Amino acid sequence: MQITKREIVFEGNHLKFINKHAITSSGENYVWETIERKNIYNGRAVIIVPLTEERELILERNWRAPLESFVIQFPAGLCDKENETEEDVARRELLEETGYIAGKLIPVITTSLCPATVSTIGAHFFAPDVKFSGRATLETIEEIEVIKVALGDLDSFFLDLPEGTQLDLRVPGVLWIMAQKKLI
Numbered sequence: 001m002q003i004t005k006r007e008i009v010f011e012g013n014h015l016k017f018i019n020k021h022a023i024t025s026s027g028e029n030y031v032w033e034t035i036e037r038k039n040i041y042n043g044r045a046v047i048i049v050p051l052t053e054e055r056e057l058i059l060e061r062n063w064r065a066p067l068e069s070f071v072i073q074f075p076a077g078l079c080d081k082e083n084e085t086e087e088d089v090a091r092r093e094l095l096e097e098t099g100y101i102a103g104k105l106i107p108v109i110t111t112s113l114c115p116a117t118v119s120t121i122g123a124h125f126f127a128p129d130v131k132f133s134g135r136a137t138l139e140t141i142e143e144i145e146v147i148k149v150a151l152g153d154l155d156s157f158f159l160d161l162p163e164g165t166q167l168d169l170r171v172p173g174v175l176w177i178m179a180q181k182k183l184i
Helices: 086-098 151-159 170-180
Strands: 002-011 015-023 029-037 044-052 056-064 069-073 076-078 106-114 118-132 144-150 165-167
Touching (some): 044 170, 056 151, 086 144, 144 151
Parallel strands (some): 044 118
Antiparallel strands (some): 002 015, 015 029
């Protein structure tokens, strides 16, 4: 597949909708509709997998407007401040969204977040020793409930989510990768 032209068809405050004109491997022309974020640097985001000393995973029940539903996710955020490292963003977002402070941050995996539609790349970090420091400082648009789940109770939690809540499958996927790397 070869991209021959990028055409911006709509530009909002935070997103650009782009038609990517391509020639397929069989020589046919095709237009792929994609989305790019405008409010991040280097097309990057961070995702934090926080664990307390009591071996409780810190998750978020986060309202997501596209789904009109709550979603179980890891704390995360966009690299939206110039000259801020991914580690700095991870620490800031964890504190802002959950009230927890990360000591050590261990890189887990960097991967695309929604490769069929959006170009954003996510760097996942494990924070194995988070400590609660106080209340989260959410942005006006954020509606997040912090949920602590013991590592041994994750399977039953995932299979019996709170009503009106969906599961972001990246959560068990990243936890599986972490188990394979012997991080948890």
